[in-house]
Amino acid sequence: MTGNNLLEVSVAKYSSNASVNAAEREADYWQFGGIYRSVYLEARPQQYIDRIAVDGKANGSFKVDVHTQGITSANTIKAQIKTLDGVAVGSPMTASISAGATKTTLNTTILNPNLWTAETPNLYRVEVTLENSGTVVHKTAERFGFRTIEVRSNDGIYINDKKIIFKGANRHAFHPDSGRTISPAIDRADIELMKEMNMNTVRMSHYPPDQSFLHWRSTITEANGRLSRL
Numbered sequence: 001m002t003g004n005n006l007l008e009v010s011v012a013k014y015s016s017n018a019s020v021n022a023a024e025r026e027a028d029y030w031q032f033g034g035i036y037r038s039v040y041l042e043a044r045p046q047q048y049i050d051r052i053a054v055d056g057k058a059n060g061s062f063k064v065d066v067h068t069q070g071i072t073s074a075n076t077i078k079a080q081i082k083t084l085d086g087v088a089v090g091s092p093m094t095a096s097i098s099a100g101a102t103k104t105t106l107n108t109t110i111l112n113p114n115l116w117t118a119e120t121p122n123l124y125r126v127e128v129t130l131e132n133s134g135t136v137v138h139k140t141a142e143r144f145g146f147r148t149i150e151v152r153s154n155d156g157i158y159i160n161d162k163k164i165i166f167k168g169a170n171r172h173a174f175h176p177d178s179g180r181t182i183s184p185a186i187d188r189a190d191i192e193l194m195k196e197m198n199m200n201t202v203r204m205s206h207y208p209p210d211q212s213f214l215h216w217r218s219t220i221t222e223a224n225g226r227l228s229r230l
Contacts, residue, residue: 036180047074048138049130058148058160060110071101076131079106081124115160116145118200168201187213
């Protein structure tokens with residue numbers, strides 16, 4: 001509550017999608033009620049970047065789909081790949097857009113990128129800006145790794161041209177003390193346990209995990225026998 005303003009959230013225990021209820025409420029497992037993940041109220045400008053989809057291949061080819069909303073006067077989208085330390089990698093990407101644009105794709109190629117694997121989770125960051133004649137209207141960023149995943153028929157799964165033998169398990173977002181309310185510390189503890197068991201795979205049954213789990217999963221590596229976050 002701020003001043004005389006009050007925000008109220010109504011939570012429905014059952015989904016408006018009947019198939020979700022059949023799969024989760026009636027067949028597979030019991031769901032808790034209430035809010036058990038973080039909820040955010042986000043303020044955006046009238047012209048904004050709704051989301052981005054990043055694809056970085058092992059050969060250095062890079063593509064980012066930029067989904068926009070409310071475009072009227074904004075006329076340019078720019079993107080720049082950087083290391084996690086903020087050093088620019090390659091040249092900036094630029095594309096012109098017009099009113100009503102909802103999706104714009106930018107491409108480039110990076111020479112000899114450090115590749116992502118489960119053992120060497122090298123990451124980069126792409127920063128995307130929406131501009132109106134040089135003035136930044138909105139911006140966003142995402143971490144990603146250069147990697148190529150292939151499913152070869154009657155053979156197996158390859159990452160960066162190397163065959164991978166999956167060693168893993170299913171994982172539900174659940175804790176005995178807090179139910180489905182999971183913290184970044186619990187996410188990290190789960191992943192540390194997986195690494196200690198020499199696992200390289202986790203099946204996130206049966207729903208998207210919290211972003212915290214994905215961020216830990218992509219950045220934890222072994223160094224001198226200890227686990228650290230890059």
